Amino acid sequence: MVPPPADSHVDVLIVGAGPAGLMAATWMSRCGIKTRIVDKRGTKIFNGQADGLQCRTLEIFDSFDFGHRAWREANHMLEVCLWNPDEQGVLRRSDRVADTPSGLSRFTEVVLHQGRIERFFLDSLKEHSDITVERGVLPESITLDDVDAYDRKAYPITVKLQHLTEEEAIPAESKVHSNGSDVQNGLFRSNLAKDDTEGIINAAKKNPRAGSLETVKAKYVIGCDGAHSWVRRQLGFAMEGEQTDYIWGVLDIIPVTDFPDIRMRCAIHSENSGSVMVIPRENKLVRLYIQLTTTEKGEAQYDRSQITPEMILKSAQKIMAPYKIEYTYCDWWTAYQIGQRVGSKFSKNERIFLAGDAVHTHSPKAGQGMNVSMQDTYNLGWKVALVAKGICDPSILKTYQSERRKIAQDLIDFDHKFSRLFSGRPAKNILDEEGISMTEFKDTFKKAQLFTSGIGVDYGTSMIVAKEGDSTAQGDGTNVSGKKTQVAGKQSLSSVIKIGTRMPSFQVINQADARPWQFQEILKSDGRWRIIVFAGNIKDPQQSARVHALGETLSQSESFLRRCTPAEAPIDSIVEVLTIHSAPRQEVELSDFHEAFHPFQKGIGWDYWKIYVDDMSYHEGHGQAYKNYDVDPEKGCIVVLRPDMYVSWMGDLEDTVDMQNFFEGFLLSVN
Template sequence: MATATDYVDVLIIGAGPAGLTTANSFNGSSLRVRIIDKKAAPLEFGRADGLKSISLEVLDSFGIGDTILKDAQPCEEIALWHTDPEKDGIISRTMTIPDRVEELGKAREVTLDQGRIERVMVENLYKHGSVRLSWNTQPVALHTDLLTIDDPEAYPSTVTLQNTETGIQETIHAKYVVGGDGAHSWLRKYLNIKFSGDLTDSTWGVMNLVPKTNFPDIRKVFVVHSKVGTVMGVPRENKLVRLYISMDGGTRHTSVKAEDITPEKVLEAAQAILAPYTLEAGRIPWFSVYNVGQRVTDEFSRYDRIFLVGDAVHTHSPKAGQGMNTSIQDGYNIGWKLRYVLAQKADRGLLSTYQTERRPVAQALIDFDRAYLETFARKDITHDEFLDAYLAGQAFTTGIHIQYPPSLLVKPVSTNSPPHTTNLASGKRIPDFQMVNQSDAVPVQAYHRFTNDGRFRLLVFPGDISQRERFSRYTQLGDWLAAHFLPGSGIEIITIHSAKRGDVEFMDLHPVFRPWNDEEGWDYWCIYADDESYHKGQGRVYERLGMSGGKGMLVLLRLDGYVSLSCGFEEAGALVDFFQQLKPQARTLSRAVRGFEAGQPVIPPRR
């Protein structure tokens, strides 16, 4: 029987968090992208449920963060309970701490059912119509033509798809393939890529329930460490609570069979740990048992044409609460890079940064998770030991300390001048902050404004431009940018100044900072002030970023919010070098062409 044939730029296998994030990275593009899943629809219940702030920022950039947040349960407080030796081993609350990390400046985590998150992401794909999604569809064969993998216009991967209901097959020729098809990944197995790491699994019971209890902290994140075990509870939407319990005491070699564990046994274990408090279940809409080791693959990609994301390349305990978050980060990391390479005809070498950036993060999570899991389940642990481990975990799981290594996309700028900032570095993610629109006084969070549109963003921090000298330097920079970065060059320029809004006139600013469109007029959403808003206070952007207002600063943001480079106005030539190196067969430009040097006559006159 003849099969249908199609050609796509990107084929994504698996419509879970990793695959859907990759797919949403292409919204608004004209590229041909297809995502498939053997399921009939998104999940209904269960699996992961925690979204860290960094993942919400990704969803913000897709335009769906607020939709998710509206349904989610914020986590604001953590209660720690421990056995009290002075009360015959009865548990008692030892500490209540805020669930926050100061550097974030906002909520660290919210919880919501993975199925709901997936459905919102799917609806966003349908809304934009840029990506074709096919349910009940699975891959059954893959062939890669090694003779064409270096040709950027070739379709080296041929994938045979089959409808799981009708059995009808079709043939897809793809430039790139992304596998986000979970821990039992078909693509990983087909490529014969093996997991390595800790293969000694422990057994965990996880359930969502509506609790009937007199335990006082049931609507907080709580950790109870008693003489018979440890349970963690996480508040959820719709009156639900999720419980995590190690059913084998965290032993290195489990003797507990997953099929022998029932919801009743998990509930009984929780009841024993929480005693003398009582716990009953009004209803249990979802329950699961995990036998999960800490494992990571050696390969995250093959030929820089086929990529694996999320659980397809790393697994860890459910307790760490990072499964969905690392999947989202993996998906966004490769998604924006593929979009940029395809749309901008950029050097394919930047795709190799997916593995060099994400595999060390996955390995660090595995190492953390292994130690954290053992700490969580130990019966002899002291309260102070447990508290130290928990607080360390709070900071680690936010991802704020991730720093990607130097590469085509991360360029430390060497300079002899003093640093312009203390809180930004190449390879680190810029923290979220509030800024106020110059034109209409509306405050906005950075990641709501940094929408996913396939462009790098150049953030210009000129300081107080109501001062003549700083305004002059800002205008001079505008001349230089106009000469070196034409419209359509894959870069958006956004200004965040520190003057009072009333002291700055929008139309007095250089046109490169407020670009004109013949159909839509001036762009009023490119100039912002680090100023007081009428209803939401002041973001204190310069203070949060540790930025001096001196000579001005430039921060080049990748599409995923990580800093490619940061430098002073006087080192702006580094921007030209950066984008030149993203082109195939990059050549080094002379200093005379590159430089924006104060006082040098290389800047063209204003047109």
């Protein structure tokens, strides 16, 4: 472990190095923010825990350049099979449904255990920064001074950190795995990727500062320290919600079975013995979520300390009969009680933030927890980074709570409904009012796909989401309009690119080298805002003149683009302009475009990676980007994207004053 610098001032301190904390750290690494991240556990996660990766999460990973690692290693789930009792009460496959609806994303839902996902983050942090996770480090106190939100030089947060001794850190680690400890035998290590073996060995090494206490001054703190969040408890924020008596067990096993759909995602409702969800995983593993109790409330409590993998397996065998299921190898197991709770507040004075399990807990079966948690800090990270760098106005930080608390609430509501449908006994017939209608289950499941994929997220109006509406009407009631004259973009220019949602992806071709790209591949998470110029048919002289005029306006010294970019920095450092035109590629040269669309840099020459075309590729077909984006192929439009790929503003090529007003609502001038 690298000892922290003598100067104990940091821009951002992240507490908790699970997926939410690592996502926050990853933003900081890409934006060059001085950051520390601490975790009380002695090592990272190696197996078990959360496993589902939703489409939107994969898009985000890809924007950080490690989506392909998850995509390659993960098990892909393509089909969901629903199994229900038939009229004779015999288990039958009643339906097959696509796991991810067609056309939602270029990714589909996949499954990979949390340990690998943490590994991707850690490798990425190492590649892009000097940020390392400091393990065995526990915060002991936190105080927040009352300062001006705009005082960029202030470090208003003081945190005392306890560096644990080996004895203190390792038990904390084994506690995480305690349920599964009796099955983590020799086989356990054989399932590890090689790079984690080193982690286990290093875990035993002593922190040179072990046993000491340290004081850190921070501008911002992000608490990603889980359901029992220490940071949340210090702030005194409540978790609101309820829990049921339904108890579920989880087994990660290599199943030996004659059940035909063991490599499909399955929802199995037995006649009277409860339900099983089958989640096929990487490395021949299958996760089974197995219902252990069959009533919502009032049942005599299970003695949870008595739950064993053998007991959970017996429940599965009963539910899945007449099929047989056994295992020799169990990778991990646990048991949990279903409950749904959401944090009352997500931030204190926009200086201390909470994210992930610290502000929402629910059942794991929809594969949402880790995804929504990472998406919390994906939403928060760039905002904190750009404010810390003096690029954006601190008022944008209010949009974290307004945007994400609503998502958490939606998640809780969905989970409440879905869990009860899943845990209930199937109705024997339409008169069986206590039973669950399997038709309703299927409908709920299918309707939920847009939500569970993460693609359905639609942020409300605010200073960074220029759409009609009252900014106080959404989320927590905070005014996030920034100033009185709120700008609204022209949503009418496309029915597909929706202000408040993430930019969809279709194939475009690089003008300079004819290479096809999914457009999202160009939208890297590097902290830059983006102006997407749909330049339309630039072979048409009139359209070409419109595009040229836009280039002129963007290049003027009083344009926001010039004013927000330091004089010595490349012009695309803060806001990048990307162009997609619709004329035939071979009839257009890069030099037909104004320099604003492909800047020239001394010593480096022209930029060949800014202008794209909607045309036929040599090997990947035609992306039909204008058609798919529903943008006028003659006249085009402008779309502004936030650093997290969400659509902020839209307008015609002439709407540059409106665009300038939009940007000036939060972008600070440096010139």
